[in-house]
Amino acid sequence: MPVQLHSPDPxxxxxxxxxxxxxxxxxxxxxxxxxxSVWLLAPGTSVAGVFTQNRFCAAPVQVCREHxxxxxxxxxxxxxxxxxxxxxxxxxxxxxxxxxxxxxxxxGLAEQQVLPFSTGVIMETLPVERIEAGLRAAIDxxxxxxxxxxxxxxxxxxxxxxxxxxxxxxxxKAVTLTGIAKGAGMIRPNMAxxxxxxxxxxxxxxxxxxxxVKEAADASFNRITVDGDTSTNDSFLLMATHQAGHARIDxxxxxxxxxxxxxxxxxxxxxxxxxxxxxxxxTKFITVQVDGGRDAAESRQVAYAIAHxxxxxxxFFASDPNLGRILAAVGYAGIPDLDQSLxxxxxGDVAVVREGGRLANYVEAEAAQAMAASDVxxxxxxxxxxxxxxxxxxxxxxDYVRINADYRS
Amino acid sequence: MPVQLHSPDPxxxxxxxxxxxxxxxxxxxxxxxxxxSVWLLAPGTSVAGVFTQNRFCAAPVQVCREHxxxxxxxxxxxxxxxxxxxxxxxxxxxxxxxxxxxxxxxxGLAEQQVLPFSTGVIMETLPVERIEAGLRAAIDxxxxxxxxxxxxxxxxxxxxxxxxxxxxxxxxKAVTLTGIAKGAGMIRPNMAxxxxxxxxxxxxxxxxxxxxVKEAADASFNRITVDGDTSTNDSFLLMATHQAGHARIDxxxxxxxxxxxxxxxxxxxxxxxxxxxxxxxxTKFITVQVDGGRDAAESRQVAYAIAHxxxxxxxFFASDPNLGRILAAVGYAGIPDLDQSLxxxxxGDVAVVREGGRLANYVEAEAAQAMAASDVxxxxxxxxxxxxxxxxxxxxxxDYVRINADYRS
Numbered sequence: 001m002p003v004q005l006h007s008p009d010p011x012x013x014x015x016x017x018x019x020x021x022x023x024x025x026x027x028x029x030x031x032x033x034x035x036x037s038v039w040l041l042a043p044g045t046s047v048a049g050v051f052t053q054n055r056f057c058a059a060p061v062q063v064c065r066e067h068x069x070x071x072x073x074x075x076x077x078x079x080x081x082x083x084x085x086x087x088x089x090x091x092x093x094x095x096x097x098x099x100x101x102x103x104x105x106x107x108g109l110a111e112q113q114v115l116p117f118s119t120g121v122i123m124e125t126l127p128v129e130r131i132e133a134g135l136r137a138a139i140d141x142x143x144x145x146x147x148x149x150x151x152x153x154x155x156x157x158x159x160x161x162x163x164x165x166x167x168x169x170x171x172x173k174a175v176t177l178t179g180i181a182k183g184a185g186m187i188r189p190n191m192a193x194x195x196x197x198x199x200x201x202x203x204x205x206x207x208x209x210x211x212x213v214k215e216a217a218d219a220s221f222n223r224i225t226v227d228g229d230t231s232t233n234d235s236f237l238l239m240a241t242h243q244a245g246h247a248r249i250d251x252x253x254x255x256x257x258x259x260x261x262x263x264x265x266x267x268x269x270x271x272x273x274x275x276x277x278x279x280x281x282x283t284k285f286i287t288v289q290v291d292g293g294r295d296a297a298e299s300r301q302v303a304y305a306i307a308h309x310x311x312x313x314x315x316f317f318a319s320d321p322n323l324g325r326i327l328a329a330v331g332y333a334g335i336p337d338l339d340q341s342l343x344x345x346x347x348g349d350v351a352v353v354r355e356g357g358r359l360a361n362y363v364e365a366e367a368a369q370a371m372a373a374s375d376v377x378x379x380x381x382x383x384x385x386x387x388x389x390x391x392x393x394x395x396x397x398x399d400y401v402r403i404n405a406d407y408r409s
Numbered sequence: 410m411p412v413q414l415h416s417p418d419p420x421x422x423x424x425x426x427x428x429x430x431x432x433x434x435x436x437x438x439x440x441x442x443x444x445x446s447v448w449l450l451a452p453g454t455s456v457a458g459v460f461t462q463n464r465f466c467a468a469p470v471q472v473c474r475e476h477x478x479x480x481x482x483x484x485x486x487x488x489x490x491x492x493x494x495x496x497x498x499x500x501x502x503x504x505x506x507x508x509x510x511x512x513x514x515x516x517g518l519a520e521q522q523v524l525p526f527s528t529g530v531i532m533e534t535l536p537v538e539r540i541e542a543g544l545r546a547a548i549d550x551x552x553x554x555x556x557x558x559x560x561x562x563x564x565x566x567x568x569x570x571x572x573x574x575x576x577x578x579x580x581x582k583a584v585t586l587t588g589i590a591k592g593a594g595m596i597r598p599n600m601a602x603x604x605x606x607x608x609x610x611x612x613x614x615x616x617x618x619x620x621x622v623k624e625a626a627d628a629s630f631n632r633i634t635v636d637g638d639t640s641t642n643d644s645f646l647l648m649a650t651h652q653a654g655h656a657r658i659d660x661x662x663x664x665x666x667x668x669x670x671x672x673x674x675x676x677x678x679x680x681x682x683x684x685x686x687x688x689x690x691x692t693k694f695i696t697v698q699v700d701g702g703r704d705a706a707e708s709r710q711v712a713y714a715i716a717h718x719x720x721x722x723x724x725f726f727a728s729d730p731n732l733g734r735i736l737a738a739v740g741y742a743g744i745p746d747l748d749q750s751l752x753x754x755x756x757g758d759v760a761v762v763r764e765g766g767r768l769a770n771y772v773e774a775e776a777a778q779a780m781a782a783s784d785v786x787x788x789x790x791x792x793x794x795x796x797x798x799x800x801x802x803x804x805x806x807x808d809y810v811r812i813n814a815d816y817r818s
Binding site: 056087088089122125230318324331355397 | 465639727738739750815
């Protein structure tokens with residue numbers, strides 16, 4: 001039950017010069033599901049990515065890292081849903097490589113010019129034959145305006161596809177950024193989410209891409225959580241085809257870079273928030289803002305403790321302002337010298353706690369009303385510094401359990 | 410729905426010489442509920458406790474720490490359920506002190522000789538008047554054999570009272586240990602659980618008590634988790650009345666101390682496991698054993714990552730051997746140099762993963778059968794050292810959400 005989220009209007013998803021996408025039904029896990037995508041990138045495209053910090057990272061993540069580090073120019077992406085190819089050992093690695101080789105063969109490329117991505121059930125054998133059999137149809141279907149299908153073809157428990165575009169003018173030229181993302185459970189990205197892809201036709205020095213993608217991930221996918229489970233397959237990729245025709249951006253601190261960076265961050269935040277709004281079983285979108293930390297790390301630590309607490313999340317589900325649970329999470333977040341007598345807390349516009357205790361004039365009915373909204377903000381002030389951090393999460397409903405007790409069947 | 414847990418037989422709960430307990434219905438939060446207990450300790454009793462590490466620790470926890478550190482001999486405990494008196498600021502502290510003073514007054518003691526304990530909803534004002542009004546009835550009801558009532562009088566969302574006894578022979582004398590505990594949600598104790606009380610008539614040097622209580626807590630309450638939420642009120646108290654008549658135990662490494670320590674640990678483990686077996690919404694009791702860590706800390710870190718993962722816990726609820734979720738949790742547990750190609754995993758007697766990948770001869774039906782049991786063991790071998798650690802947890806059901814979305818109403 002997505003929270004204030006709608007299927008993207010295909011007309012609003014702008015093609016990016018130099019990028020064509022084809023999708024097909026390969027039957028990776030289930031029949032009659034768009035589950036295989038091939039992305040074709042024009043020569044000269046630059047690519048940078050950030051990947052999961054999960055030490056049990058999936059085979060395709062390992063292959064992506066290799067190809068990006070040592071390979072020639074990336075010219076194609078190969079993405080499947082239905083099978084994560086994680087926890088599959090040496091055999092899984094070999095299978096990921098085999099799918100890259102198969103696509104490279106059909107496109108006249110080297111294996112290292114293909115980046116593989118997988119999402120779905122962990123610890124199942126990747127059905128390479130079915131993927132190979134679907135490649136030709138996906139390649140033949142490739143077109144510049146297939147972004148909605150691309151978003152559909154990476155869904156797992158997502159109820160809606162997630163895609164968005166931005167357009168900015170740089171050096172008198174229209175620059176387009178379009179991206180897609182997926183994810184609804186096993187969402188607590190660490191460096192990236194499972195999966196996000198953004199393409200732009202901006203002309204930007206390839207050496208700047210790693211910084212751009214990291215900055216965008218840190219401001220977006222690295223600020224969300226559904227269930228605290230960091231996936232084995234998180235990947236966030238930025239592709240720049242350099243075809244917009246403006247003068248190349250060579251420095252991150254230029255005015256032109258600022259335009260691009262803002263557009264990229266705004267797009268990434270929209271996609272990341274869409275993942276939370278479509279979080280498994282979600283009925284509420286919750287912004288957790290922690291002010292007054294000594295540094296960003298401790299503000300984030302407190303924000304995540306709140307955002308991960310099953311008790312806080314079930315209270316939001318019930319619209320029950322049992323807000324002491326938030327204080328408990330602040331207290332166990334792991335700041336050894338936290339002074340509870342300095343803590344303030346607000347729920348939306350309702351002041352709840354000052355100096356560690358409930359305000360005398362607090363009216364629970366007002367908090368209950370604030371909590372009943374579909375978008376709710378919790379603000380905690382630690383009053384020990386100036387660092388402010390925000391994370392986004394959703395509530396925890398019986399449907400989350402139902403979905404995850406049923407996911408494979 | 411408790412997992413292989415039954416209400417204790419009162420005849421099996423042995424009185425401890427020097428300890429009398431009285432309970433009553435004080436209407437702290439709800440009517441017709443046994444919610445107030447007074448414990449009367451004989452002169453000469455030694456007391457030591459461990460308390461929550463939550464920085465938002467409750468007012469009674471703060472008062473307990475003060476009284477234990479600076480006060481004269483402890484002679485009474487005052488325990489209420491229905492209200493945690495946490496997140497209540499300076500007013501909450503004053504109220505906790507006032508209840509101690511009121512009981513001390515009735516017993517002819519100093520305020521510092523009373524230890525207060527509270528459990529229930531956080532951030533509500535403690536109804537001191539109702540507690541004061543109930544004191545006389547509780548004192549008058551005090552008897553040596555009221556352990557079952559004592560366990561009932563600290564329940565919140567617990568479905569069953571938790572109490573047990575041990576008896577060992579030391580120096581030719583029968584030494585008794587009897588304890589109670591409560592807790593079903595907000596359970597991820599750090600130093601202790603909310604709440605555990607053990608009394609013994611053993612003769613033991615008072616200076617040894619802090620080490621004994623810490624050792625027992627580390628082996629029991631500090632090895633369990635229901636939902637990862639460390640409570641504001643966790644307290645585990647050990648009381649020794651020294652009335653068993655054997656020669657005093659003066660050294661931790663003596664044969665007599667070993668008998669006492671083993672009995673105490675065994676009792677604490679039974680009580681801690683009872684909390685998990687009665688975990689909110691639990692349908693399964695899960696033992697997570699992590700072998701082959703470099704040190705205990707990292708083995709425990711991996712065990713807790715598994716035990717806290719909502720995806721792992723919902724898979725157990727469904728008896729669905731979607732065991733890749735366990736690998737994902739191992740991978741994000743936070744060991745930076747973990748090598749996934751060394752990981753082995755077993756479920757009960759079923760070998761599932763060797764060298765980071767699913768075994769070729771793994772049969773899912775066997776894992777499904779192992780998972781369907783009410784008591785299940787997950788064993789992960791990191792193969793990078795000799796440290797082994799075990800934690801106990803339960804599964805995550807729709808009832809957990811239901812209970813916690815309803816808890817206050």
